[in-house]
Amino acid sequence: MDANSVTAISATVIAVASLCVSIMETRANRRHHHHSVRPLLAFDCFRxxxxxxxxxxxxxxxxxxIIRSTTFYLDGDEVGPWEKPTVDPLRxxxxxxxxFTSLRRDVPIPVGQEIVLFAVDDYEPARDADLWRAVTHRIRIRVRYGSVYGDERHEAWFEGSPGHEWEPAVAGRHPDQDDHDERH
Structure with missing residues (x-):
């Protein structure tokens, strides 16, 4: 093997290695871009x-x-999408x-946005006990969503708070006083 052959083989090996590194870097960049715009929906109940x-x-x-679909469950039974005609009988x-706020297909929820889906604006424990029981025990919501890339499928659930128990009294307060934010 002469010097020209060694040079040609070395150049080919270097070119193929450079191509492999370039492909791996492109894939890593693509993964990074997907993760850099990944949404994460989180539900909670509060009062x-x-x-x-x-x-x-x-x-x-x-x-x-970006909302792909929603499903509303009441007492374990599927009722339909989280939309006004489906939820109004419960209301x-x-x-x-x-x-009430619906979650419509293909409508995005921006980063940092908080949407109140189902709530009363002046909660009174006596009047709204049935509503709170529905929120913590009866209502379940499944949301399927994706990112701006459109090829990702994520799912988030609102599960209420079936194991909800009153917290013990804190600093002389009665546990039924709820002027603090309860998150479940």
Whole structure:
């Protein structure tokens, strides 16, 4: 083997190695870009006497969450999508008509956005006990969502708080006083 052959083989090996490194770097960049806009939806239920009480969802991720589908369950039975016609019959059963926000298909939830899905604005423990029981024990919501890339499939659940128990009294306060934010 002469010097020209060794040079040609070495150049080919270096070119193929450079191509492999370039492909791996491109894939790593693509993964990084996907992760840099990944949404993360988080649900919770909350209440404060005389203030808002209900269910909310937040996008705690790095990119907008694009809603793909929603499913509303009541007492374990699938009712339909989380939309006004599906939820209104439940809203009719409470002492005060709760506010409602739907999650519509292909509508994004921006980063940092918090949406109150189902709530009363002036929670009163006596009047709204049935609503709070529904929020913590009866209502379940499944949301399927994706990122701006469209090829990712994520899922988030609102599960209420079936194991909800009153916390012990703190600093002389009765546990039924709920002027603090309860998150479940």
């Amino acid at each position: 404060r006497s005389g203030q808002l009480a209900g269910i909310r969802v937040r996008n705690c991720g790095l990119g907008p969450a 009719d059963t409470f002492g005060k008509w709760p506010d």
